[in-house]
Amino acid sequence: MQLIRTEINKINFKDEATHRLFHGRGHCFPGYEDLLIDWFKPVVLITLYRKRDEVWLAQLVELLRSLIVKAEVILLQERNLKNCPSRILFGELPKEVNAVEAGLKYRLRLNGSQNIGFFPDMIQGRRLVKTIVADKKVLNLFSYSCSFSVAAISAGAKHVVNLDMNRGALELGRINHQINHLDLRKVSFLPLELFRSFSRLRKLSPFEVIICDPPADQGRNFQPQRDWPKLIRKLPLLIQSGGDVLLCISSPHIFPEYLQQLMLQFFPQAKLAGIIYSGDEFPELNKSKGLNVLHYQIK
Structure with a gap:
């Protein structure tokens, strides 16, 4: 998971801004074409487009917790499963979570539809x-x-x-x-x-x-x-x-x-x-x- 570590270490977590932590869907990281990771303070959202085993997921959660000290929740969205609700891998989801971009807020729906409401x-x-x-x-x-x-x-x-x-x-x-x-x-x-x-x-x-x-x-x-x-x-x-x-x-x-x-x-x-x-x-x-x-x- 060194590729993921390297990409996340590029991010500045000092502000409130939303960040794409890892963009595997762009096919620039071999072996991770199925993976997206987003930061919506205090939530890390993992999105998968193919099945990954639970051992791999546990290793990813451990890595994310070690790199992002402000992460209170790690949420998984499995887009390979039709109409599958998100599941919490760590923490407890707050009642309200916003994406923050250029000082503007965008309310997210993280526990319902696969489309969270913000791209x-x-x-x-x-x-x-x-x-x-x-x-x-x-x-x-x-x-x-x-x-x-x-x-x-x-x-x-x-x-x-x-x-x-x-x-x-x-x-x-x-x-x-x-x-x-x-x-x-x-x-x-x-x-x-x-x-x-x-x-x-x-x-x-x-x-x-x-x-x-x-x-x-x-x-x-x-x-x-x-x-x-x-x-x-x-x-x-x-x-x-x-x-x-x-x-x-x-x-x-x-x-x-x-x-x-x-x-x-x-x-x-x-x-x-x-x-x-x-x-x-x-x-x-x-x-x-x-x-x-x-x-x-x-x-």
Whole structure:
């Protein structure tokens, strides 16, 4: 486990900030492609994508406890097991745990769904949002727990419309705004399915910034090959000239080049301003297979 030790020793635990302690999913650490480790003070979250035996897990827990003196809880999430709840390997889970990024808080749901409500590897995307939203009207599609909205409102956005069909996620998004003392009068929460509510979005348009962060695959609700073309066809009807569009992908099966081709075909007046990657805490052997945010500006 020397690779894990080396990576964790790079982290500064003196502040409250959330950190990715180990990013095996980027395929930069042979033998650990199934492993993620995150720090949400005081919780260490281990995420596994294949079965590991209990002896190995016990060794990992011992290592983490020796390296992270502030760790009060070590939690395991086994993504290889469908709908499997997290289990505690050490300690007792606090009633409330927040991710902390750039001074902003994001409430986590660590003992329920496999999706805890916050994606640490989207840090560069949230930073980008903060630079482009001042005094602008923003549409946040597939908003889930509204972390982009929190970042946008904190950076001076005029109004953010959050759309997601998951009512529970939007309620968590509301909490995220409240715990950061953000003005809820500047935020809307629409519990709707995108393709069935397009007429309503047309009435709310035009927007100056649109953020598209769909799930990698959500069964009947969103299938990348089927639904990305449908989504991109609709963007020109919602965004105003001079606006910005962010397309977010985090699937090893959908590459930036695919979205670039769709944009050329269905939205040629949008010009690629750049592609944002996750950053140093999320090393990727092939960046195209990691998280990518395509930033387009509209003529």
